[in-house]
Amino acid sequence: MNTIDIDDELYQYIASNTKFIGESASDILRRLLNFDEINAQSSAVELTAAEPDTAVEQKPKKESNKASKSAAGAVDLVELNAKKPAKAKVIESTHVEGSQNIFDLINKEELATQRGAVGRFLLILANLHRVHPQQFDAVLDIRGRDRLYFASSESALLENGSSTKPKQIPDSSFWVITNSNTTKKKLMLTDVAHVLGYSSCDAEKIRELL
Template sequence: MKRIDIDDELYRYIASHTQFIGESASDILRRLLDLSPTAIAESAVSEPEPTTAVAVTCPENSEKGVVTEPARSAGEETRTSNTPESAVEADVAGKVLDNITDEDLAAQKGKVGRFLYILSVLYRCHTKSFHQVLNIRGRDRLYFATSEQALLQSGKSTNPKEIPGSGFWVITNSNTTKKKSMLTRVAETLGYSAAEAEKIRDYL
């Protein structure tokens, strides 16, 4: 198993250069570094290494900012860019429910703390597709953004807070009912069923 440790800023930089849903970190870096397959072949050692693929894992299996590349076994099917995003993340879908514990929730400060904590777990388990939450908004205001300033400009008294470790920001001045509604929409956007989304919402 190969591991590459990167800081949060570099991780966000790599993620910001994604050109299509499902693009792997290896493909992004290959493009940014202008490494063609020919150039890689010429610089490679004579004995080829096993084919690898980037795996997105939940927080209990990886540290923030770590990209894990497990070797594939012979004949194992390789995911392509044409694979639906929900299928790419099928191995982590639902595991958010396994990673939100009563102890962690109790350690948060108030409803806002619990709200941000739940969103942070959703982000860690769905890093590649989390950008879709940017499409969740109200009639005349943004709910999510990639900067504090964007939310401040979208309305008065938004009280934006950063979702821990994600680089995404969310408004927090809404009441508990609205926060639950936002969590429901986020969960459903990330591919959870209505029943699962309700369970995630009720953690608040």
């Protein structure tokens, strides 16, 4: 597999076209470019060109030109869409209740006043709960292979390990483990954002607040 560098604007465009969690960038580009359909057309052209009939030999040129135009059109469409402001797509794909948004409630200055990663982690979760109080219980389904990450009580988390260091999410009835490293906390925030309906682009922004 080859690696290519893309700018932030193009990355945000690709991420905003994700149809489901886990869809790779390669799959997204294949879908946007109609890559599989164009490949199928090209294969059909090559098979036809191999036949000895001279009347048929002229047909692949038309088919090939048609396939080339389709590919060029798909590329042009991606380029035009990539030039559109990414913010419009983010606003449309972000799920919020009422008029408030997680990014309206929290800022880097406020995060800087917190005591370490744990303080920032709890503040971000508290603001997500504030924006999504009705949907927040969905985080209870986020868990590891053999441990709970979230629970409605401290005892439930302690039963899964005495060193989990559970803490209550401020202004909520939910508890979360805090003994994980910063990378794991970022993954947990990404999962929370997804279950609350945020786009992949906004989920990444929420994760980077930590």
